[in-house]
Amino acid sequence: MAQQVARRIGGFLAALLLASLVIFTAVEVLPGDSAQMILGTEARPDTLAALRHEMGLDQPVTQRYADWVAGFVQGDLGTSRTYSLSVSTLVAERLVVSVPLALAALAFAVGTGLSLGIFAALRRNSLIDHALMGLTQIGIAVPNFWFAMVLVLVFAVNLRIFPAGGFPGWAQGGFAAMSSLVLPTVALALPQAAILARIVRASLIETLHEDYMRTARAKGLSHGQAIRRHALRNAMIPVLTIMGLQLAFLLAGAIIIENVFALPGLGRLIFQAIQQRDRVVVMSIVLLLVGTIMLINLALELIYLAVDPRLRKQN
Amino acid sequence: MASAFNTSPIGFRIGAGLVGLLLATALVSLFWTPYDPAMIVIAEKLKPISFAHWLGTDHFGRDTLSMVMRGGVISIVVACAAVALGAGIGVPLGLIAAARDGWLRRLVLNGSDFLFAFPALLTAILLQATLGPGMMNAILAIGIFNIPVFARVTHGAALPIWTKDFIMASRIAGRRDLVISLRHVLPNIGSLLIVQLTVQMSLALIAEAALSYIGLGVQPPLPSWGRMLSESQTFIAVAPRLALVPGLAILLFVLGLNLLGSAMSGRNDLTGERRGFDALFRR
Numbered sequence: 001m002a003q004q005v006a007r008r009i010g011g012f013l014a015a016l017l018l019a020s021l022v023i024f025t026a027v028e029v030l031p032g033d034s035a036q037m038i039l040g041t042e043a044r045p046d047t048l049a050a051l052r053h054e055m056g057l058d059q060p061v062t063q064r065y066a067d068w069v070a071g072f073v074q075g076d077l078g079t080s081r082t083y084s085l086s087v088s089t090l091v092a093e094r095l096v097v098s099v100p101l102a103l104a105a106l107a108f109a110v111g112t113g114l115s116l117g118i119f120a121a122l123r124r125n126s127l128i129d130h131a132l133m134g135l136t137q138i139g140i141a142v143p144n145f146w147f148a149m150v151l152v153l154v155f156a157v158n159l160r161i162f163p164a165g166g167f168p169g170w171a172q173g174g175f176a177a178m179s180s181l182v183l184p185t186v187a188l189a190l191p192q193a194a195i196l197a198r199i200v201r202a203s204l205i206e207t208l209h210e211d212y213m214r215t216a217r218a219k220g221l222s223h224g225q226a227i228r229r230h231a232l233r234n235a236m237i238p239v240l241t242i243m244g245l246q247l248a249f250l251l252a253g254a255i256i257i258e259n260v261f262a263l264p265g266l267g268r269l270i271f272q273a274i275q276q277r278d279r280v281v282v283m284s285i286v287l288l289l290v291g292t293i294m295l296i297n298l299a300l301e302l303i304y305l306a307v308d309p310r311l312r313k314q315n
Numbered sequence: 316m317a318s319a320f321n322t323s324p325i326g327f328r329i330g331a332g333l334v335g336l337l338l339a340t341a342l343v344s345l346f347w348t349p350y351d352p353a354m355i356v357i358a359e360k361l362k363p364i365s366f367a368h369w370l371g372t373d374h375f376g377r378d379t380l381s382m383v384m385r386g387g388v389i390s391i392v393v394a395c396a397a398v399a400l401g402a403g404i405g406v407p408l409g410l411i412a413a414a415r416d417g418w419l420r421r422l423v424l425n426g427s428d429f430l431f432a433f434p435a436l437l438t439a440i441l442l443q444a445t446l447g448p449g450m451m452n453a454i455l456a457i458g459i460f461n462i463p464v465f466a467r468v469t470h471g472a473a474l475p476i477w478t479k480d481f482i483m484a485s486r487i488a489g490r491r492d493l494v495i496s497l498r499h500v501l502p503n504i505g506s507l508l509i510v511q512l513t514v515q516m517s518l519a520l521i522a523e524a525a526l527s528y529i530g531l532g533v534q535p536p537l538p539s540w541g542r543m544l545s546e547s548q549t550f551i552a553v554a555p556r557l558a559l560v561p562g563l564a565i566l567l568f569v570l571g572l573n574l575l576g577s578a579m580s581g582r583n584d585l586t587g588e589r590r591g592f593d594a595l596f597r598r
Contacts, residue, residue, distance in 0.1 A: 015429055031445050137577070141570035143521045145528055146544060146562035149551060157552045255437055256525050260548075270437065271529070274444040282441065286433075293432045
């Protein structure tokens with residue numbers, strides 16, 4: 001067991017190091033001299049040299065990589081050139097928007113997905129089940145940024161219930177901030193809810209056919225008790241995996257939705273940094289996101305290892 | 316899994332009908348559209364639906380119907396090419412991983428997991444920003460993330476085939492792994508791969524639209540659904556149909572592909588469903 005855990009943590013660290021190398025190469029090395037790109041080809045050599053020195057580009061590549069990684073390990077994510085702020089400050093500012101948005105979207109998706117999925121599974125092959133599953137097909141097919149625009153059209157332009165975009169900040173009172181997150185939350189959550197509903201339904205139908213369900217009824221549990229105690233619990237195992245991955249997706253995947261609603265979240269920060277060639281910001285945030293996803297995967301693996309004895313015996 | 320609605324011939328017929336209709340429209344637009352989709356007539360700007368312009372005109376006076384028709388061509392070409400790139404590299408990798416136990420398999424599987432940790436859309440944006448916008452780079456940026464999906468799915472499906480008796484017979488007959496993979500394994504997982512192709516096509520369509528929406532992807536004057544959406548956003552209060560039409564086109568196309576995929580996968584199969592979704596929210 002301890003050996004298995006150690007091996008997985010080792011694999012995680014190796015993958016993280018490799019990711020940092022890949023990201024550094026893709027963002028810092030491949031595109032070429034960023035000082036030249038900022039100043040253009042007509043720039044005077046001494047201006048160019050000064051900017052290159054300021055950006056640390058006169059250092060060898062290996063040195064720059066080592067500095068970046070060493071800083072990262074110590075919690076220094078670098079300094080943004082365009083904002084003149086440390087990347088960690090910028091990230092912290094944006095997380096105030098991104099984390100509530102991701103959590104609200106996940107809660108919304110799980111709430112609707114679970115209830116619809118369970119409802120449909122318990123009435124499988126009925127008319128309402130077919131109607132619901134047809135709806136989830138549409139829910140998955142809707143591009144969420146287009147759905148966001150439709151929401152803006154209906155609830156912001158026509159009904160004027162929610163703002164069409166922007167974020168007033170939490171300082172103005174929670175209500176204004178929350179109401180500006182409602183439409184983005186719904187837009188982000190819709191495809192996720194549809195996916196979850198289908199998975200919950202499929203998973204629950206599968207467990208309803210298991211032998212232990214017959215045993216549960218045979219030992220005297222009512223139909224409802226058997227479903228709550230045995231079927232639902234077992235059906236949740238694949239659902240939990242999906243939810244863990246969805247959270248990671250929602251944190252990183254809001255990039256387009258944040259653009260639709262002009263929300264100052266993590267996705268928009270990185271999108272702007274890409275456009276402004278603010279490379280440290282891009283590198284550090286991408287590594288942060290990739291690291292988070294890897295960490296969630298590691299956590300899921302360790303949980304399975306703890307829960308499922310069969311996995312411990314392997315290898 | 317798929318309920319009776321989705322697996323029945325009805326689901327298949329609706330899916331095939333939608334996909335066929337949109338493909339035919341895109342094909343027709345190559346030879347004929349009501350107007351030149353790039354023709355700017357400022358005097359005709361933001362005209363409502365009329366006999367002259369069945370879906371009205373946009374803020375440059377371009378005919379919306381013509382743009383939607385031609386816009387599909389780009390989306391389809393990019394999505395097909397990206398998925399072909401992913402399948403072309405991913406499927407052979409998956410076959411190799413299933414045939415060879417050892418470091419090669421570990422390399423393919425761990426490599427896939429590694430790529431999965433990168434948020435796909437974000438990385439596609441990053442790649443496009445680095446390489447520059449344009450159709451080829453959009454194909455590359457979307458295609459890369461199809462490689463691990465196809466490698467994983469192919470490996471997962473091919474592995475149980477290798478334990479079958481006819482494979483054993485083939486090995487005893489002295490066939491090489493390569494020949495066995497191509498002659499016996501691939502035909503047996505073909506239907507599954509076709510289902511995965513439809514899933515990935517629909518994801519690629521949405522990804523292409525998203526890239527064009529934020530200004531990467533295909534550049535003007537080529538019309539594309541995603542860019543029509545982003546241009547329409549300014550006029551959403553004045554001319555909501557400009558936002559509705561291209562979005563509906565994407566929705567119907569993706570819906571058609573998903574219905575086709577569900578109908579073809581055809582059984583109460585949780586693993587199939589999960590596999591599809593695993594790929595789905597990595598967009």
